[in-house]
Amino acid sequence: MSASDRDAPGVAAPRPSMRLPEAGLALAGAAALVLAAWAVPWLKFVLTIALAKGVAVLGILLLLRAGQVSFGHSMFLAVGAYTVAFLAPAVPEALLLLPLGALLGGLLGLVIGLFIVRYRDIFFSMLNLALSMVLYSLLEKLYDLTKGTDGIRVSALTFAGAVPDRETQEWVMFGLALALALGFGLLVRAYLASPMGRALAGIKTRETRLEFMGVSARRVLLFAYVFSAVMGGAAGTLVAMTTRHVTPQLAYWTSSGELVFIAILGGAGSALGPFLGATAFELVRVYAAAAVADAWQMILGGVLLLVILFAPGGLWGMLTSRLRGRA
Amino acid sequence: MxxxxxxxxxxxxxxxxxxxxxxxxxxxxxxxxxxxxxxxxxxxxxxxxxxxxxxxxxxxxxxxxxxxxxxxxxxxxxxxxxxxxxxxxxxxxxxxxxxxxxxxxxxxxxQLFSEHTVLENAALAIAAHAGLWSPLTPLLRPRYREEAMALLDRFGLAPLAEARADALNEGARKLADIAMAAALQxxxxxxxxxxxxxxxxxxxxxxxxxxxxxxxxxxxxxxxxxxxxxxxxxxxxxxxxxxxxxxxxxxxxxxxxxxxxxxxxxxxxxxxxx
CATH class of the missing domain: 3.40.50.300 (P-loop containing nucleotide triphosphate hydrolases)
Known part of the structure; x- marks a missing residue:
């Protein structure tokens, strides 16, 4: 806001604003992750999972922009993961399985979304949870197909036709996760700045106005829902390819809760928030589990409590307020 | 008149x-x-x-x-x-x-989108009327920005274009609300x-x-x-x-x-x- 605008009549309380160089922060963050993965090799696995979850949490962020919380979003992650588990023996190519998992996640999102975008708030949350639990039950009970809670071991994968050794494969998976995180992050950022993305935020505050502008709030939410499901599916394929073992636990409600947890921890103010949250979540989990094996959930809970009480904008909010404070 | x-x-x-x-x-x-x-x-x-x-x-x-x-x-x-x-x-x-x-x-x-600026509110209404909903092109592309500024200018709101909608006083909010309706022609x-x-x-x-x-x-x-x-x-x-x-x-x-x-x-x- 310019000085002349601040003086303009009609404005009650001008607010200072400063555009943060998000692209620069994203590149710096990516470089830091690569450095960490190089310096501490065993962190590659942890960071790959964190990036994959960050991609899934980007989907949660979209729905949060519309004021909706999904407590069942890990069902899309499970769809992506089981796509890899089921198809890897026949189609071992990771670069084919990845878009296939995202596509199937998106298709399920479209089918569910057509029905679920009619609902708001607690009904939206609970219907997502209920549907994810239906999927969980199917994965658990259809033993002949899914091997129940034993899960499915993902068979050997090829990457662009090659079968890399274990160390190289870890780097390839890490690189793939990082590339997808950056790619989806850019897409989400562009989407949120588009008329559709702005209208999505309007669902949270002024849905009536949207309708009286001739805009279907349901269609706007459906697009976001399918987009988030695509990201959930892609995240699931990354998880399956990294862990090489897929179980129904992926669709369980606690897994969905974990995604919401990460979204709040990271903050919904930017596409970088989910990755900040996911990295912090995985690192705290690993180190807390090593330090106090029986009480690591308590430490995670404590961290979230502190964030909610003292940094409601999440880690992204903390970071931006510090950066703005310095400027 | x-x-x-x-x-x-x-x-x-x-x-x-x-x-x-x-x-x-x-x-x-x-x-x-x-x-x-x-x-x-x-x-x-x-x-x-x-x-x-x-x-x-x-x-x-x-x-x-x-x-x-x-x-x-x-x-x-x-x-x-x-x-x-x-x-x-x-x-x-x-x-x-x-x-x-x-x-x-x-x-x-x-009924303004309080988290957006006055300009963004106007541009969103113009985009809605145009029916252009590309999810990857920015709302404030030059065409919408110019049209939105022209609309705000007609309503005397151009000096407030960059102000957040929730920072406006009631008179400006009323005008902005009507400007959004007028954007739909x-x-x-x-x-x-x-x-x-x-x-x-x-x-x-x-x-x-x-x-x-x-x-x-x-x-x-x-x-x-x-x-x-x-x-x-x-x-x-x-x-x-x-x-x-x-x-x-x-x-x-x-x-x-x-x-x-x-x-x-x-x-x-x-x-x-x-």
Whole structure:
């Protein structure tokens, strides 16, 4: 806001604003992750999972922009993961399985979304949870197909036709996760700045106005829902390819809760928030589990409590307020 | 041109004068009935709105004024009656479908996207009207930015373009709300109390801006209003709502001098007014 605008009549309380160089922060963050993965090799696995979850949490962020919380979003992650588990023996190519998992996640999102975008708030949350639990039950009970809670071991994968050794494969998976995180992050950022993305935020505050502008709030939410499901599916394929073992636990409600947890921890103010949250979540989990094996959930809970009480904008909010404070 | 200027032009045979008598009504409501429990919000409303006119709706709280706007814009469905717009029935259509036919509305409580700037609010309305919903091109692309700035300029809001909508005072919020409705290029604009909550010192300036923009763009307007000075100065006709019925309808100088209207609606004794 310019000085002349601040003086303009009609404005009650001008607010200072400063555009943060998000692209620069994203590149710096990516470089830091690569450095960490190089310096501490065993962190590659942890960071790959964190990036994959960050991609899934980007989907949660979209729905949060519309004021909706999904407590069942890990069902899309499970769809992506089981796509890899089921198809890897026949189609071992990771670069084919990845878009296939995202596509199937998106298709399920479209089918569910057509029905679920009619609902708001607690009904939206609970219907997502209920549907994810239906999927969980199917994965658990259809033993002949899914091997129940034993899960499915993902068979050997090829990457662009090659079968890399274990160390190289870890780097390839890490690189793939990082590339997808950056790619989806850019897409989400562009989407949120588009008329559709702005209208999505309007669902949270002024849905009536949207309708009286001739805009279907349901269609706007459906697009976001399918987009988030695509990201959930892609995240699931990354998880399956990294862990090489897929179980129904992926669709369980606690897994969905974990995604919401990460979204709040990271903050919904930017596409970088989910990755900040996911990295912090995985690192705290690993180190807390090593330090106090029986009480690591308590430490995670404590961290979230502190964030909610003292940094409601999440880690992204903390970071931006510090950066703005310095400027 | 104020409403009284319009009426004078009509009397003098001005070729630019409104020609309501020779035209079909733009909006025609017949026999509208709607009750909430025992409360009759609409009890046989018959009303024609002529193209180009400014019709003020006055009446006490709870008389059914907003209900009429809600029924016309598809937000509420009457239990009986019909509403035709431009000769076509619109009853049963969704608010979205009605907006697309050319009826816009503003709200008693401005419905701005509070987390966005005034410019973004205007650009979003323009984008909605254009129907361009590419998910990857920015809202504030040059075309929308220019159109939005031009719109805000017409409403005198250009200096506030970069202010967040929730930082505006009530007068600016009301204007921005109406500007968003105007961005959809309606032929008929329904405004629910466009001056309520606005400081007395700002009120006339806001209404003058509003009327100038709407007259320039040929928009027909129906507005709910409590300020009789605004009604007298800017309305071509006045409809007096009372308990879900239209108690009086006519030019402001006739209706606002009706002793029953003065006593029951405005709340003053006719002798004092004279």
């Amino acid at each position: 104020s409403a009284s200027d319009h009426r004078r032009a009509e009397a003098a045979g001005d070729p630019d004068r409104p020609r309501e008598a020779t035209r079909a009504p733009l909006l025609s409501a017949r026999g509208l009935r709607l009750a909430f429990g025992g409360v009759k919000a609409a009890d046989g409303i018959d009303l024609d709105v002529m193209p180009g006119e400014f019709l003020a709706i006055i009446g006490p709280n709870g008389a059914g004024k907003t209900t009429f706007i809600n029924m016309t814009t598809g937000y509420l469905r009457p239990q009986a009656g019909s509403i035709d717009y431009d000769g076509q029935p619109i009853l049963g259509l969704s608010p979205r479908a009605i907006v697309k036919r050319g009826i816009g509305r503003s709200f008693q409580l401005p 309606p032929r008929l604009l329904l405004m629910d109390e466009p001056t309520s909550g606005v400081a007395a010192t700002e009120k006339m300036g806001i209404v003058e801006t509003l009327v100038r923009v709407l007259r320039d763009t040929g928009v027909t307007a129906v507005f709910v209003e409590h300020d009789m000075e605004v009604v007298e100065r800017f309305a071509d006709r006045v409809a007096v709502w009372s308990q879900g019925r239209i108690a009086a309808l006519g030019p402001p100088e006739q209706v606002l001098n009706d002793p029953a209207v003065l006593r029951d609606v405005i709340g003053i004794e006719p002798a004092h007014h004279a």
